[in-house]
Amino acid sequence: MPDFAELEQALKTRLADLTARAEGLEDDLRQPLDADWEEQAVDLADDEALAGVDEVLRQEIVQIRAALGRIANGTYGTCAVCGEDIDLGRLKARPIATRCIAHAA
Numbered sequence: 265m266p267d268f269a270e271l272e273q274a275l276k277t278r279l280a281d282l283t284a285r286a287e288g289l290e291d292d293l294r295q296p297l298d299a300d301w302e303e304q305a306v307d308l309a310d311d312e313a314l315a316g317v318d319e320v321l322r323q324e325i326v327q328i329r330a331a332l333g334r335i336a337n338g339t340y341g342t343c344a345v346c347g348e349d350i351d352l353g354r355l356k357a358r359p360i361a362t363r364c365i366a367h368a369a
């Protein structure tokens with residue numbers, strides 16, 4: 265099995281950056297965090313809170329989390345369609361890829 269440590273680090277760095285941006289957007293959209301009970305309840309549901317964030321940003325966060333999950337469970341780098349290994353060059357260019365070049369949408 266290939267060593268994905270470098271890609272994992274890149275994904276984590278990207279995720280931290282996106283999460284920071286998402287939180288910044290939420291701060292713009294929302295009153296101070298502990299303004300009232302309802303807002304605290306919203307803050308507890310992390311994914312729900314992201315619903316107010318730009319859709320493109322949210323989608324990428326979801327995809328990166330999924331990619332990190334695949335690295336953790338050993339399914340990363342395998343095409344979701346044919347099960348073949350995804351070319352490492354492709355993964356480096358697009359770490360969130362779930363399909364080989366032949367099956368890319």
Ligand SMILES: [Zn+2]
Binds near residue numbers: 343344345346363367
């Ligand atoms: Zn494939």
